[in-house]
Amino acid sequence: MSTSPLPGDASNDPTEDQTGRFVRQPNGRVRPLSPHLQIWRWHVTMLGSILHRITGGALSGGAVLVVLWLLALAFGPGAYATFTGWMGSPLGLLIWFGLTLCLAYHLAAGVRHLIWDAGEGLTPKSANALATGSIVFGVVVSVAFWAGLFMTGRVSL
Template sequence: MSKSPATQARPLSPHLTVYRWPITMTMSILHRVTGAALYFGTLLVAWWLIAAAVSEEYFEFVNGLFGSWFGRLVLFGYTWVLMHHMMGGLRHLVWDTGAGLEKHTASRIAWATIVASAVLTVLIWIAGYMARGM
């Protein structure tokens, strides 16, 4: 007697340790994550602006939090998220024109997005510290 079709062994998909994610898929996921992180960062910017409108003491409190080592780390991360999401948006804008859709080109643009967002973040912080005279 043969096995029924419902009980026959079925092929399994490769495990995640075998499968290598393409950089374009990683960047697509990261673009969504950075978009969600921008909501949190925008709340921080709104908190800072509201504190400036409330009173000088409250503004000094919030400004002191943002000026601490942890606050600067959060602001550095927010800057990177903003730059990365912007570069991802530009990547999608290029794709909307029909350019860069080849597999090799799309991968190179994805890597360029990572590099450009990191470089822009560092340049913004260097410019900020130079403007403050530090």
């Protein structure tokens, strides 16, 4: 399907466009140029969407860490001590905190999507509120969880 101007409208003729809004494809067809981030205004729902995808990928990496933990458990006390030594280090605790943050946010974003799938919260104001709420929920739950771990002495630096 080729792009064609409206009948009698010479201003929309893509072959005469000098603004750079159209590009000629290798097959010779003239197509409108897709908008880029310079044109779009930033929204919190965009951030929520990007974070949801990133946290999903990070949780896949976290699943690999859980498998490594189970393998260390299966290979005996020496392997398990090595694994817990690495994961109990400050860098390991930072990784676990990050995974907790990813899990809490991904859960909240999943609930947000369930609400949207039900046809609710789709106005810009409510969508922004749900996106902001899911980000805040993820941070608050993660910090509270790890604060509880440190305060009860289950984790220490």
